[in-house]
Amino acid sequence: MNQLPVPGRDTVYVWTGRTAGDQRELARRLLRRAGGALLGRPGAEIGVGRAPGGRPEVYADDGRTLPVSVSHVDGVVVVAARVGGPVGVDVEWRRRLPATPLARRWYDPDEAAWLAGRDETGRELDFLRLWTAKEAVGKALGTGLRGGGLRRRMPLPDGGELLRPVPGCPGMRVGHPAGGAGLVLAVAVAGAAGPVEVVLDERAGHDAASRSAVAERTSLPVVVRGSWSSRCRVRGRL
Numbered sequence: 001m002n003q004l005p006v007p008g009r010d011t012v013y014v015w016t017g018r019t020a021g022d023q024r025e026l027a028r029r030l031l032r033r034a035g036g037a038l039l040g041r042p043g044a045e046i047g048v049g050r051a052p053g054g055r056p057e058v059y060a061d062d063g064r065t066l067p068v069s070v071s072h073v074d075g076v077v078v079v080a081a082r083v084g085g086p087v088g089v090d091v092e093w094r095r096r097l098p099a100t101p102l103a104r105r106w107y108d109p110d111e112a113a114w115l116a117g118r119d120e121t122g123r124e125l126d127f128l129r130l131w132t133a134k135e136a137v138g139k140a141l142g143t144g145l146r147g148g149g150l151r152r153r154m155p156l157p158d159g160g161e162l163l164r165p166v167p168g169c170p171g172m173r174v175g176h177p178a179g180g181a182g183l184v185l186a187v188a189v190a191g192a193a194g195p196v197e198v199v200l201d202e203r204a205g206h207d208a209a210s211r212s213a214v215a216e217r218t219s220l221p222v223v224v225r226g227s228w229s230s231r232c233r234v235r236g237r238l
Contacts, residue, residue, distance in 0.1 A: 010084040010192050013038065016091075016180060016202040017077045027070050031058050034081040035066050054141070069139045076177075080187055088139030088188040090132040091179060095113055099127035106150045113127045114156055125184065129157040132186035133174045140174075140188040163196060163231075165188065 013028045028048050035046035035058040051057040058066040058081070068081045069089040080089035100123065103112040111130060118126055133154040138144045154174060155164040164177035172190050177198050179185025189196055 006216060009197060010082070010189075010216075011197040011199060012080055012189060014081045014089065014177065014185075014187060014198065014200045015075055015079045015081075016183075016200070017079075018075055019077070020075060023057055023072050023075075023077050027072065027079065030077060030079040030207065031056060031068060031070070034068060034079055035057060035060065035223055038066055038081055038083055039064055051144075056192050069136075071135070073183075076183065082133055082189060084192060085191075086140045086190040088136040088141075088186075090135035090139070090186045092128050092184045094125060094128060094182050094184055097127065099123045099205065103127060103130075104164075108153045111156070126157050128184040129176055129186070130154050132176070132184050133157075133188070135187040136188035137174050138173055139167075140172060140190045161198075163187065163198070 004133045013034065015033060015067070017026045017030055026194050028045055029125045031048045032043045032046045033039065037046070039046065039058075039060045044202045045061040047057075047061070049057045049059075056068050056070050060066075063139045066083065068079060069087050070080075071090045073093055075090055076091060076093075078089050078091045081085045100112070100116050103115045107115070107130065109149055115123055115126055115130075115178040115198065134145065134150055134152055137152065137154070138146075138149045143149065152169075153167045156226050157165065157176065161175055161177045163173040165228070166174055166188075172188060173196070174186060174188040177200055182204055184223070185196055197202045
């Protein structure tokens, strides 16, 4: 994914890398790749650091900055970048967990009741979809999960990949693009004025076999339609 952003098109670019080594180094490499592709500068002219509060920061030597977000889980690093405004990303491995009691403890009561009524075979996945959505939205807002972020209601998972409005927060949308085998991926945006396109690139940090597999899964971008106003308070960039 080495293209510049298309003028007039709001796009979230997502890079996924896998490594058995240093995840921090992989994250820095993906952030530089994002900066080079979207700011149109050589990698040597892209800086990566931390903003006040610990958020990742990508900047070019000409002073321009790029809104980014980073998430990592065992062996996997995901970076999302969006020229058009704040973005958040979160990733988890799909796994066994006590979804119903955890939801009753942490989630909005309506979400917990919905999960309890779901088929047991898909309940854990739906729990993780809600969890990653809450994390991604918190990152896009710049607040994380502080102030009751786990209680913030999300659009109920429907198995689709389109970004949908967050209840009670019209300026936010969140969705679950295909994250690769065994992964649950959430992407959130704030303040978009029109259609948003999500473009996935899972080749970074993979060996040749996994590159060929993920290229087939992510050959088509996810296009999100619709516009909305931004009434949520967004605190900086991620």
